[in-house]
Structure formats: structure tokens, C-alpha cells
Amino acid sequence: MPARQIYISGDMVPESEAKISIFDSAVMLGDTVTESTRTFRHQPFKLEQHIERLYKSLKVTRIDPGHSPEEMLQISRDVLEANLPLLGPENDCWLVHNISRGISVAGADPTKQVSPATIMIFTSFLDLRDWAEFYSTGCHAVTAMSRAVPAQALDPRIKNRSRMAYTLAEAEVKLVDPAAQGILLDIHGNVAENKGANVFLVSEGEIRTPTTANALAGISRATIFELAKTCGIPIREMDLQTYDLYTADEIFFTSTPYCIMPATQFNGLVVGDGAVGPVAQRLLAAWSELVGMDIVGQGRQQLAASRR
Amino acid sequence: MPARQIYISGDMVPESEAKISIFDSAVMLGDTVTESTRTFRHQPFKLEQHIERLYKSLKVTRIDPGHSPEEMLQISRDVLEANLPLLGPENDCWLVHNISRGISVAGADPTKQVSPATIMIFTSFLDLRDWAEFYSTGCHAVTAMSRAVPAQALDPRIKNRSRMAYTLAEAEVKLVDPAAQGILLDIHGNVAENKGANVFLVSEGEIRTPTTANALAGISRATIFELAKTCGIPIREMDLQTYDLYTADEIFFTSTPYCIMPATQFNGLVVGDGAVGPVAQRLLAAWSELVGMDIVGQGRQQLAASRR
Amino acid sequence: MPARQIYISGDMVPESEAKISIFDSAVMLGDTVTESTRTFRHQPFKLEQHIERLYKSLKVTRIDPGHSPEEMLQISRDVLEANLPLLGPENDCWLVHNISRGISVAGADPTKQVSPATIMIFTSFLDLRDWAEFYSTGCHAVTAMSRAVPAQALDPRIKNRSRMAYTLAEAEVKLVDPAAQGILLDIHGNVAENKGANVFLVSEGEIRTPTTANALAGISRATIFELAKTCGIPIREMDLQTYDLYTADEIFFTSTPYCIMPATQFNGLVVGDGAVGPVAQRLLAAWSELVGMDIVGQGRQQLAASRR
């Protein structure tokens, strides 16, 4: 099997050479902004919006990428193009951007960019096996003990790679159930987000989700707003607490790789009647229609293949 | 000039080869704990305590380094030994540990360690030139607009490399003065810490510093407690606000590379009479005595040399 | 040039005699509510609404002004009338109300009104020169380090003269840029207000501004809601953070004297493309139309005159 071609600051290198200096600010300071786009039928989904959000992250973090958004878009497409041949026709991939401030000099002012930014762009096989069963059974959503980093410390809308707080919170929820998917509350006790996903619930016939004041302004999240409109389901941003999750008819996560992941258990109690709910199913169907492929089917196919 | 020898997960490699995969959790998730030790007269200062704290960070982050503290100490000494010949006799170096959870698999559970931890240990020339003048003139301490990450999100005592919040806060203080050194407040408005240093002040004949409830439990900080005792100066942990900094007789930072950095300006106003104060000087002298070399002199010498 | 006629508790006095006792609660306790109205073409703008808000402030602060709102309106008009002759036809003025609880007795219960309230009403030449250039170039908006006084301590909607917190926060932003205009965050990190203005931004084709839960319920602010409706631009109250300001297409302040002041820089970064945006311009034009005069032109004319 041929190796992936990975873009690092101007060069295409094979995967085994995809390395950066341990003195890069990515390593030294977690000083990296990021985007993860996925393909559907080998087409990148809303890549322009991902690039647009990437440039917001770059602006707020004051990292100069050395490229215009248009150039970045072109490079991204080139990276994807170069790697698509590695994918089977029935599979898809991530397209990931990681951009750091470049080399970090010990003890020097970390806000000064002393080298060009380090730009890492790569594809990654979209392995849906861990999530595929959740389309049918739903996952177990669990509240973390820790609280989300507040926006006045670091805004969650800066899609960044300083993720330790999220990783440790996820370790807490795995204490309850090794397959649990975490839900972080903010420091006031409102529902914030999952380590890499947005949280939605359905109650009184309405889809509800926290505002982006304490959650990533997810592109999958935005897609739910569009699809809800298409499907004629009311949708609303509002402050939510765990009571809302406990008493919801449905809960689901949204994220780039799996699009929608239903949760049928919350902190050990069943959600609604314990089955994946009609709203999640309808949105998944609408999403599949939007992208011209069977999202759930793709996951199940991978799972089936891996079990053979 | 020969290259540094850098330790990466079992191997000693020359600096130019000191690279890690862009798929390492250090890059993908800022999932790295760290220590920075310095030498005085080529001897590492309190290395055992740094290793002890490192193992606390590893425990809390649930990273298995694959080595006992004793082994880690030995490896650290070997790295130092291998690189000391590169140092002139009048100079010193950092000894830095970065340990990540290892390879990160896209979309998989980030709390599971699927490969050995990535252990990076390296020395770095201790360049004191940016700080050397501050021993005489004092620096300008400036409050950030953002607030420190609260302990219930990520405890500051976990010495980690998910530093984006700190970097962005430092960018804010540089708006006031490009040479300013930042002071982060916590979300309640109490003085917390600098991006990589602890903050002290002198008032009513007493040294005061925030508790470690919202600041790194610095080893330099602990050294100040020892030296204050030696010098017979009262010292106390307490909640402090900017009022305390504005009205202090002295302010100083403590950190591994420079030990003590006096601040003679705070948010544009002079601290005390505007000169480096007697307590900072006395503590610097005591520290120099403790380590058998002239700390301030070393910095000045570097500066003088670089200006020649 | 004849002196202004100033109203103090029933008397019209020339400016040089416009004094109050240093024992007045205005001086002793900052115990004063206030309004600032401006004229357009010598007509007071929404004076009735200013008087209405003034009486809300009087009620909440439990100050008895000794006059009905109708009487206060009449007095206000009389003061304006008496002073209009001092204004050139091309200029306008402020009409300011300051009402304190009256004489303060040292050590006595400060909530008891032991004398009639002190009513100060005066006009002031509306000097637009400091802001006039900002109509073309935009100003530099900067976040303060301190946080706004929370409503549970003192509600920002009580338009009052206990302004020290605002003045000191403004001193902080002047450290970044002597011409900067401050933006206060609330204690949770949400955008609150400027020391004397409301803050708006434009994003995704929508005008957004904080709710009045932590900002003055400005009459200029209310005018923006009216004008946005007239112009067919969506407008929404919501919690905003600095991320919203960093990534906004436009930012502007609203306040009585200048109506709308665009900001083209925020914390050292350009806002949008760095030029005054179309929404601010359209709203300024609509406001000019509403009041039958060229608001921007008036400012520029003053500036031009002063440079001659």
C-alpha cells in the first residue's frame, strides 16, 4: 500500500517523514490552530467554511500563516487530490490542518513569530468503526467532573491543539464507562460541549443546543441548523443544564467524522425510551441526502468488513 | 560547533534529527507534560525535585512514561553529561523534559495510550540576554486582559504544554509594552501567575505571593521560601489583587532561567521608588551564594559579550 | 462671549457661579444620577425618554427630586432655551442633568435625604473634534484589564456619577493606545460596555450587541434598534465575547454625543478589512436623515475649523 503524501510547510513528504522539530511551538506550547474536514464520496464537505474558520483562529491567535485563504484552499485541495487514490471508493477521509507559530526559542517571547508558521496538512482514513454501532444503539453520554475552560481564559471557538483540559475531562468520563462520550459543563454548570463535538437534545418537539459562548462553533453544528430548517423541526440555542439532558427525548452529538452520534444513555439512565430517536434518524437521513451517500451505511459497512 | 545530542524515547540524536511525528499527541493534542531545570556551574539545580514534580504531572494526566523516576533521573543526567562539553565554562544551560502520551490516532479515544510515551529530553543554551538588564533596571509587569485557566478546568500545577491561553494572554500585555512581562489574574480577579513564572511582592516588610491554588507550584518559588527563611524575611501565601501590586514596595518574578526578575514598573506606574529593591537584591545574593556563582553577573557577562 | 446660564436647584446662575457645597452628597458620596441629551439642529433629541430614564434612576436610588417629570421637562427646556443663543447655527450642545441626594451629613445615615435634592442642569458645547476623525478612520477599541461592576453590586442601567471603576478601566486601555476607546468585560468575560457608550458588532450580516443585563440601556442604543429596523438589517441582543469582536466584520460604539463611532482596530488587530464598514455608514446616514442634519459633516466641520 503506498504511503500518504503529507504537506509540511511547502513540501509533500511521505508519511514516514512527516515529522517536525521538537522545538516547534506546536510541541513546546501547543500553539497550533486546526481544522478537520471530511469528505463525502471523496468530495470535501464545506471546505471553504473550514478554511474561513481557520483564518479566524489564525487571526485571534495572531499567527501569520504566510498564505492567503485562497492559497490555503488550493493547497488543501492538492493534498486531498494526492491522497485520494489511497482510498477505496466506498470510504472517505479526513483532511486535517494543523498550523503552529513555528519554531519556539526557549525563554524568548512566545508571541513573536521568529520563523514561518509550520503548516501541516494531511489526510487520514476515516475509520468509523468505533462509532458505527452507535448509529443503531446510541452511545453513553457522561458528564465530566472538571469544567470547560471559560472563554475569558481561552475561547472554545478558537479551534486549537492545546487540548489537555479536554483529554483529562474525557479520562474522567471513561471512569464511568470505557466507551462513554464526555459532556463538559461550563464553570456555571451549563452544558458546554464534548471534547470534539457539539451536544444537542430534543425536548418538547424542539432541537436545543448551547450557544457558542461556551462551545466550538461547529460546522457540523451549523449543518444541523440547516437540516432542521429543511426538515421543518424547530431548533433553538439556549442555556441547558444536566436536567435537560436527563429529561430529553433524544440526545445527540455532532462532529465532522460521524456527523451525528445519538446517545441513548446519559449518566447511566436511558434517554427517552432508550432507542435512537426519530429526530436523529431524520437528520441523519437528510444529511445523507445532502451529501448523496448513506452516512450510516458507510459506517456499518466498515464495521462489517472488519468483522469478516 | 558540534550539535546538541537530544534524547528521544531511548535514542540520542543530533539536534537536526530531533523530530517527532506530526501524529504525536504532543502535536495533535498538546498532550505533553514538562519540566525545565537549569544548571548552575554546570550542576543541575534541584533536578530530583523537578523529576518528582514531573511524575506528579504524569500521574494526574495518566501518562505512563515507561520509566521509573530513578531511571528518568539517570537518563536526564546522561543527556546533560553528553551536552555539557558544548557549554563554555562561564555559561549554563536548561535541561528540558517533554513527555507526551505518544501517537494519537485520529478519532480514537485520546485518553488511551496506544504507543509508548514520547520522551524528549534536551539541553538548551541558557541565554540570559533578554533578562540581564532587568536585574539592574527591573522589567515592566503588566496585567493581561484575559484570565487564567481555572483549576477546575486544568490545574496550573500540572506543568504542561497546552499553553495557548498563556501565549494569547502574553500577546495582550505586549500591546502595552513590547518588553512587558505578563501577570495573569484568576477568574475572580486575584493575582495568579506569569506565563512561566511566579509573582511575588514585598509590602510592609513581608514577602507575599499567591497560593498554588491558581499558580504553578514553582521550584524557584519554593527556593524563595527557603532563602527568605535564611535571610530572616517574613514570607506569606495569600490572595493578592492588583491593588497589592500597585502599592507594593517591590515586585519580582521567579522562574528557572533567571531565578529572580525584579519589576520596577506595573501597568505604567513605578513600583516603590522605581529602583530594584533591597529584598530582591538580597534574595538574589543569597541564591548566588546557595549555588556558588554570581547569577546576576552571568547574565551581565552574556550581555556584555553580545554587545562587543 | 456671554456666559452659560446654569440651573442649580431653582436658580439660573452664570457659569462662574455654578458651584455646589463640598458637603453635597454629589461630592461626598458620588450619590448623583444623571442624563446627557444632545441637540440636533438645536432640538433636543428624545428628551422625554431621557427624562423618563432619569426618573427610573431616581426611583431605584430612592432620591426624591422634588419635581414631577413634567416639571423637569419644562425646566430642562428652559435651560436649553436660555443657552441656545450661545451656539452657532452649525453647532449643537449637550443638555446635562445631574441630581444628587443633597447635603450629606458626616457620619449620618446616607440614605436619608436631609435637604432637597441638588438639581444641576446645564448645556455644554458639543465638541466633536476628538471623535470627528473616527467617522472616517475608525477608532481603536481595547479591552480593559478590570471588569465591569456587576449588576448585583450596582446596576449599570442606573445612569450614575459613581464612575471611578469606569475611569480606572479607561486608564488601563490608554496604556495600550492613548487614543483607545475601552471595552469592559463583565466578571464572566462577556462584553459589557464602554465607560459611556454601548458596543455593537456586525457579523454574518447581523448587528449584535450585549443585553442590558450588563450595560446601560442607552437611548442611542435604542435608536440603533429603530434604525436597523428601518434599514432592514437584522439586529440581536446576545452574550458576546472578545472572540466575537476579533472576528467581527464591523465594530462600533454608540453614545449621545457622537451617535455612532466606528472602531477599525481591536486590541491591535484590524477589524474586518480595516475600513469603516457599510453598516455603520448606513446607520449614520439613516440617523442623519432621522434628525435632518449631517452628523458626520458637523464633526468634520468643527475639526476643519479648529485646524484653520
Added chain:
Amino acid sequence: MPARQIYISGDMVPESEAKISIFDSAVMLGDTVTESTRTFRHQPFKLEQHIERLYKSLKVTRIDPGHSPEEMLQISRDVLEANLPLLGPENDCWLVHNISRGISVAGADPTKQVSPATIMIFTSFLDLRDWAEFYSTGCHAVTAMSRAVPAQALDPRIKNRSRMAYTLAEAEVKLVDPAAQGILLDIHGNVAENKGANVFLVSEGEIRTPTTANALAGISRATIFELAKTCGIPIREMDLQTYDLYTADEIFFTSTPYCIMPATQFNGLVVGDGAVGPVAQRLLAAWSELVGMDIVGQGRQQLAASRR
């Protein structure tokens, strides 16, 4: 009876002429720092410390008084001297300093001092009649509904005249009892301070009081620390809640005019056994000894005289 001589920015004027412009920043912005000293037997008590704290307030508020502390001390003594003849031998007076930033120009940058500071220094007859009975009966301490302004908005240690929050909180406590003395809690529910006094309690044989993180660093408060030491009573700064007040053996306030005011009722319940407690009495006696006069007696005498 001759009029008081009042010092205003260089001039001594009779009381009836002690006026300032309504355009002074004292009136326009509550932009005034202050001190209140009292005399015992016509001698000012700790005047040097009051002046020292005044200069801290001036520094933090960035007001330039135009005088050195030594000059200010001399002027203060002169004002006192000039007015002492007005006092009967058995009475004492306040010596009050109010210093504002000077003239405020409408719409201009309020942090710029465009005129000399306005310095107001005056004496005031120390009328103890409202408090005198409380020495015997104790007062009624009542919690306000509002919360104290947090230090990150405006530090309570800046002794200032932007007091509206305090006045309104006091109005709340007067709803419970027109003679009640308010106790403000901070936004976390800890005991902060009275509008013009510090709060102490006695429990388990120990005197306890909040830290100055959310209370004025009172000079009377400091005197209690000295006297407690003299009397051999343990004393401690700590976070206190209303539970501590409800279950205390004694509660008392300290402030410049009355020194110590016992509270024998708290929120409608008796404190301890309902009588003024032994610690308050002992401290009052020690204070009387310190200043060579009977503090309680002076108050009672005034009361008796006024009832004749």
C-alpha cells in the same frame, strides 16, 4: 459661633464659601479619593498613616495631587489647627480629605488631568449621638441584599467617593430596621464590609475579621490588631459567612468616628446573650487608654447634653 475654615486647593475659605464647580470630576465622575481622620483630645489619630493610605489611593487612581505627602501632612495640620478653637475641650472632630482629579471636560478623556487636582480638607464636628447608645445596647447589624463591588471592578482598598453601591445597599438594610447597620457580602457570599466600617466577630475565644481582599484596609481595623495583641486576645483574618455572624459570641464594627460599635442583633436574632460582649468592652477600654480619654464617655456626654 465662628465659621469653619476650609481648605480648597490652596485657599482657606469660610464654610459658606466651600464650594466647587459642578464641572469638577468630583461631581461629574465621583472621581475622588478620601481619608477621614479623627482627633482624640484634639490630637489627630494616626494622621501619618491616613496620609500614607491617601497616597496609595492617589497612586492607584493615577491622580497627581501636586503635593508631596509631607506637604499634605503639614497642610492637614494647619487646617486642624485653624479649626480647633471651634471645638469645646470635651469634644473632638473629623479631619477629612477629599481629592479629585480636577475639572472634567464633557466628552474628553476622563483619565487625563487637565487642571490641578481639587484638594478639599476640612474638619467636622464629631457628632457621636447616633452611635453613643450603641456602646451600651449594641446596634442591629443587617445583611444587604446587594453584593459588594468586587476588587476586579474597583478595589475596596481605594478609599473613594464613588459610593453609590454602598448607599443603595444601606438603603436595603434600612428596610429591615431604620437604625440597622449594613453588612455587605461579596459576590461569593463571604462577609465583606460595612459601607464605612470593618466587621469583626468573636468566636471560640478568637477575634475574626475578613481579609482586606474585599474590605477597606481600615486604620481602625489595624488598631484592633494592635490592641488585641496588647490584650492578649487571639485575632485572625479569614473568610467568614453569615453563619459565623449568626453563631458569634460578639459582633462589632470599627470605624474612625466611633472606633468600635458593638452589634447585639444580627438579622433579627440576638448576638451571643444579647448584651455588649466583654471583648468589645475590653478593646474599647484599651483604645481609650491608648488615646488617653474615655471614648464611650465622650459619646454619652454628647447624648446627655443633647437631651438636656
Added chain:
Amino acid sequence: MPARQIYISGDMVPESEAKISIFDSAVMLGDTVTESTRTFRHQPFKLEQHIERLYKSLKVTRIDPGHSPEEMLQISRDVLEANLPLLGPENDCWLVHNISRGISVAGADPTKQVSPATIMIFTSFLDLRDWAEFYSTGCHAVTAMSRAVPAQALDPRIKNRSRMAYTLAEAEVKLVDPAAQGILLDIHGNVAENKGANVFLVSEGEIRTPTTANALAGISRATIFELAKTCGIPIREMDLQTYDLYTADEIFFTSTPYCIMPATQFNGLVVGDGAVGPVAQRLLAAWSELVGMDIVGQGRQQLAASRR
């Protein structure tokens, strides 16, 4: 007069025997969820919705009642049926559910249900006399000094019998006025709720009430939303502060027994013009129409009868 028949865990017992073990978790831990429904013309109002909310409370508290909602509904109707003969035709009653986790074993895990839940269902004469006059005169609403329990400690939407915080807050407001009705603020100073009622105000022609993020999701509250729609009055959920209450045109409470209780005084100041307002009156009329009886009349009749 015959005794009430009370349902306790399967048995109907006369009132005098309506007792539970002192070892029940209701007594030992306040571990009880509850509902209070009222009748109008002897018909229970929205009983299904009360049962539905009861089952939400049971779910979130993890109490297994041992009955399906349908069974609970039937039992509830039977209890009502059995007790209606005790009521005069002009009167109505409460129908109260209290369900605890059952017997509590000292020292054992309190979350384990070691016995069947204790189910208490009873009717209670709906005595409107204390509120009847308020329909005409309005009540006095007063802010508590304490703050509401935040949702991250115990969500107010769990209708529960661990009410001590509410009782003590109510004791505080009774200090102001023995007939006062309390208003709790949340820990951020926003209006939350009354100990057993929701709070509404009318301002700018709009009905406003806090969200259920910090208030019971009252069924009377929901009825107001329906009636406002019927009456064509705009209604909105939003964060409110005491300023909103001070400056409102109307304030009213809603709760099961009295439906709507106008407040004409708030913290000692009149609300609006001091009379019960038109919106409250219109809503009361609409509610009366909805239930086919004169709600206000019933209260007045009781009062008149009791005064005879």
C-alpha cells in the same frame, strides 16, 4: 366533619393515621419529590402535566416509584374522588404528591432504594384567605439576602422537598415585612424564583420572566405563556435583575394555589402606579375563563366568609 382519606403507599388511611416512619428517607434526607395540583370546580387542573413532571423528577433523582405514570394518574384521581365530598361546592382543593425513596438505613448508601418508595397522596383544603386580598391590593415582594441554590448543585426544576434554603431565604424577607413574598436571586444576581412560585414582570408592554435555568418550570408559568398568547400580549424569557423589578409597570407571581398574585410593592417602593395592573387583571380574567370559574371571586368569598 369526616376526616380526609390519605393514600400512603397502597393504603387509604384517615388523616389522623397519615404517618410515616421517622426512618423514612423523607425525614432522614429530605429525599422526596413532589407535585401540587389544584382543582377548579372540583376538576384537577393539568393533572397529566403534573404527573409527567413528577416522573421527570423521579427519573433525575433515580427514585423508582413502583408505578407507571398511568397507574399514578389513576391513584391520584381515586384519592381526589374519595375526598371531594368533604369540599363545599364553592371551594377547591390541592392534590399533593410526595414520593420518597423509602426507608433510610443509618450509614448505608443513601442512593440505594432498600424498600419500596413511600408514596403519599393527599388533598388539602385550598385556603385562599392569606392571598385573597392581594388580588385587590397586591403583595409586597422583597429580595432575599441569600441566593438560590444553583442548578449545578441541585436543579430547581426537580420539584423536591429539600427546601431548607428556600425557607431560610423566606425568613430573611419576613424581616422586611411579615407579609412579604420573597424573590430569590441566583448567585450571579439574576432574578430566580420565589420559594414556591415563578416571578413575572411587565415592562414596555411585554411580559418578562426568567428562564427555567434557575427557576422551577412551573405549570402555572406555562399557563401564563398560553394565556398571554390568547390575549395577544408579547411574552419573553430573559435574564432579569432587580432593576427590572424596580422599574417594572407590573410584577406578579404565579403558583398553583392562587394562579396569579400581583405585587404592588417591591423592596418598599411602589410598583408602577401602586395599583394592581391591567396585564395581571387580564390574565386572571383569561384564566378564570379557561377554567370556567371566578378565581378571584373564590378567594374573596372565602375571606368574606371567614370575617363573618
Added chain:
Amino acid sequence: MPARQIYISGDMVPESEAKISIFDSAVMLGDTVTESTRTFRHQPFKLEQHIERLYKSLKVTRIDPGHSPEEMLQISRDVLEANLPLLGPENDCWLVHNISRGISVAGADPTKQVSPATIMIFTSFLDLRDWAEFYSTGCHAVTAMSRAVPAQALDPRIKNRSRMAYTLAEAEVKLVDPAAQGILLDIHGNVAENKGANVFLVSEGEIRTPTTANALAGISRATIFELAKTCGIPIREMDLQTYDLYTADEIFFTSTPYCIMPATQFNGLVVGDGAVGPVAQRLLAAWSELVGMDIVGQGRQQLAASRR
């Protein structure tokens, strides 16, 4: 086996008759204060202090018990005396006080005591079997997801029976491990308390525990302070976070029944070396000595007996 004799408001009744009305405020409002004392060798431990704290709770909750503390002490001793014959010589018992405000009238002012308080006093066999093994193995301490009720809502030092928040938090920790013992954090993320115990840790040779600002002022807790002094181990009250628990050498809980319960696991990680630590053992030995019996032995004996 004869039945326990239980005291209810003046009467001694057999256990089977120990019931209260379902209309009691204990049931209706969780309006009950409480104490739990234990015996050692049939002698009540610090009963006077428990009674003293009970009267503090009664005062703060404004419940009038109708008895003096001395009378309550005598009744308590009588209840104990009457029930001691039921205990084997090797066993001990709890002595529990529950005092409610008495009958609660639906809809009436809940703060008014309309009947005598309901006084429940009973003994309970001290069953140590669930904890006995923890003396040897240590328990698993786990952080709750919810946060403790803040003191400004309900002070934890009021030992009360409105415990739902604690029960639900404990249900959360049981999700991690059915035998886990919960640790509640306060709303700022500091360690508060267990549902019925205080939390201590040992670090750097020092015993540390949170202040009583957010934890019950436990009598067992106070005993630890005494024993630490006796044993010469430094002990300190301070703010602690989960980092302190993760990195502690020892963790233990203290509560009336088991005195000291070591924790050897915290959130799934071993505490120290995973064994019960020397400080806990030393304190347990000292406590045994203080009370003249082998505390640990008693628990083990019960366990052994039950396994036979």
C-alpha cells in the same frame, strides 16, 4: 429482641410506633436540623459539643425547640440509657437528633412555627460492616460531577436534613464504582466535603483539609485537629483542589460512625503507594487510645461475626 425506645416530642415510643405526620415540616420541607453522636464503650462521645452545634443550627434556622440545651442533653442521655441494654457489650450505637419546625400548613408562611417543634431522638445500632474493610484496604474516593450547595444558598455548617443535593451527587460517584465514597467540590472547584464526612489529605508531612467555609464543621474533624496536635503532626486548613488529592500521600475521610476512613484510590488512581498510610493509622490509634477501645477492631469483629 426487645424494640428500641424512641423519643418523639416528649414521649418514649417503641420503634414500630416511631412515626410522624406526613404534614410535618420534616416531610413537607426537609425543614429539620440534626446531630449524630456515637458511643464508644457505651459512652456518648462529645455529646455536649453535638448539642452545642445543634443549638447553633436551631438558631440559624430560627427553629424554637422548646427546650434549653441542658434539658436536651438530659433527654438525650435518657434516650441512650433506655436503649443501651439492647446493645451487646462489644458494640456501640448512634444517638441521633432530628428536630423539625413542626406541622406545616399547606400554603401558609413556612417560617412561622405553628406547632411545637418535632423532636425525634433515637439510637441506632452502629453497623460498621460496610466500612470495616476500608480500615485495611482503604476506600475509593471519587469526585462528583455536581457541585456543593454554596454557603450563600445554604451554609453547610447548618447540619440539616435537606440532603437531596448530596444524595444525587453520591449517585453520580456510584456510577464510577458502586462502593465509591464521594467528594464534592464547591462551585469554584475547591474540595468541599463528602455527603456526611470531612476530607483530609497528607502531603509534605502535613495534614491538610478545607476550611469550614464550604464544609460541615465536623466534630470528628475537630478531633483530628486535637489528635494531630497530640501526635505532633502539623495540620492546616487551606483551599485544596483535585490536584492535591491526586498527588497526596494519603487521603482519609472523618465522620462520626467510622471516625477515620482511609482512601487508597482516587478517581481510579492509587493514592500514595496504594496502602493505608501511616498518618491515618497513627491517628486511628490515637483516637482508640482517647476513647479507650480499639476502633478498628470493633469494625473487624462485626465483619468477622457477620461472615461466620
